[in-house]
Amino acid sequence: NAGVIQTPRHKVTGKGQEATLWCEPISGHSAVFWYRQTIVQGLEFLTYFRNQAPIDDSGMPKERFSAQMPNQSHSTLKIQSTQPQDSAVYLCASSSGLGRSSYEQYFGPGTRLTVL
Amino acid sequence: GQQVKQSSPSLTVQEGGILILNCDYENDMFDYFAWYKKYPDNSPTLLISVRSNVDKREDGRFTVFLNKSGKHFSLHITASQPEDTAVYLCAAGASDNSKLIWGLGTSLVVNP
Numbered sequence: 001n002a003g004v005i006q007t008p009r010h011k012v013t014g015k016g017q018e019a020t021l022w023c024e025p026i027s028g029h030s031a032v033f034w035y036r037q038t039i040v041q042g043l044e045f046l047t048y049f050r051n052q053a054p055i056d057d058s059g060m061p062k063e064r065f066s067a068q069m070p071n072q073s074h075s076t077l078k079i080q081s082t083q084p085q086d087s088a089v090y091l092c093a094s095s096s097g098l099g100r101s102s103y104e105q106y107f108g109p110g111t112r113l114t115v116l
Numbered sequence: 117g118q119q120v121k122q123s124s125p126s127l128t129v130q131e132g133g134i135l136i137l138n139c140d141y142e143n144d145m146f147d148y149f150a151w152y153k154k155y156p157d158n159s160p161t162l163l164i165s166v167r168s169n170v171d172k173r174e175d176g177r178f179t180v181f182l183n184k185s186g187k188h189f190s191l192h193i194t195a196s197q198p199e200d201t202a203v204y205l206c207a208a209g210a211s212d213n214s215k216l217i218w219g220l221g222t223s224l225v226v227n228p
């Protein structure tokens with residue numbers, strides 16, 4: 001089991017450019033979560049999918065941020081017109097969504113986004 | 117406001133001691149409580165968790181205690197080791213939603 005895969009591991013963009021982050025959940029996991037991690041805010045929830053359907057996007061900035069899960073094997077987080085304050089580590093996690101293990105989240109290594 | 121709060125942003129102890137990390141929560145509907153461990157430049161990994169139908173769970177040197185009436189849960193680490201040095205994140209969830217609500221973390225340093 002390769003665990004949660006995130007690509008790229010590092011991304012540098014100029015202000016105003018677009019950034020697309022990719023996540024491949026653990027095979028068989030039905031829930032996928034996106035988080036943003038900063039020193040000041042800690043681990044901020046952004047959005048999550050269950051069985052590819054968006055369930056809760058209450059943490060997503062309403063402008064410029066969007067997330068999709070076109071199939072069970074990957075999800076994307078897209079940030080349009082990136083700003084320096086978007087610089088953070090973006091973490092993806094997946095969970096089985098079943099029974100007693102439904103809460104246990106397994107994190108990917110993260111994508112460190114730097115907006116210059 | 118912060119639904120899950122860790123009262124101590126940092127803690128330093130000597131090797132071999134017992135330490136307690138605390139987490140308070142607000143939502144009565146939470147029924148799952150977890151502690152994750154995070155090394156610098158790494159992602160969080162699950163350390164130990166407990167459901168609301170029990171008030172204690174032990175796994176080796178790590179024990180989580182749950183006080184539902186006080187809306188509080190804690191992580192006890194015995195025989196602390198320098199390798200325990202990390203950030204510890206508490207998290208809680210409600211059964212109607214797989215989403216976890218996270219504390220800001222406690223940075224633990226165990227000195228040899």
